Amino acid sequence: MKIIISxxxxxxxxxxxxxxxxxxxxxxxxxxxxxxxxEKIVEMRNLNNSSNSFKLDQKEVDKTYQYSLxxxxxxxxxxxxxxxxxxxxxxxxxxSMKVSDKIWFIYSGLNDNMFAFTYKDKLESIEIVTIYT
Numbered sequence: 667m668k669i670i671i672s673x674x675x676x677x678x679x680x681x682x683x684x685x686x687x688x689x690x691x692x693x694x695x696x697x698x699x700x701x702x703x704x705e706k707i708v709e710m711r712n713l714n715n716s717s718n719s720f721k722l723d724q725k726e727v728d729k730t731y732q733y734s735l736x737x738x739x740x741x742x743x744x745x746x747x748x749x750x751x752x753x754x755x756x757x758x759x760x761x762s763m764k765v766s767d768k769i770w771f772i773y774s775g776l777n778d779n780m781f782a783f784t785y786k787d788k789l790e791s792i793e794i795v796t797i798y799t
Contacts, residue, residue, distance in 0.1 A: 671704040683747035743769030
């Protein structure tokens, strides 16, 4: 299994992250088959307005969830940036992953890279593949 995302969506996420001093976040929508396809991203406000933590606005999450239902898309996962550290999940990230069946995407402003993770008995990395459309 790998994650397939268009270069356009990948660049929007990367550039938004690079141009912010606080953690930014997105909900990633798409479909699952043999691989996972990211088809839409929805930017989320960081209620903490912080460079080392991210808190979603539940109203924005609910609105995105309703959008996904109305458009036959699945919430694939959550993205947030680490502006000044690596893309490795923090202990707080891992605790959140343990209670979620979603994929967690993390961008490092320090190293300018992005990784995807899930937690099933242990932390697992998932390959991200960008495609040109």
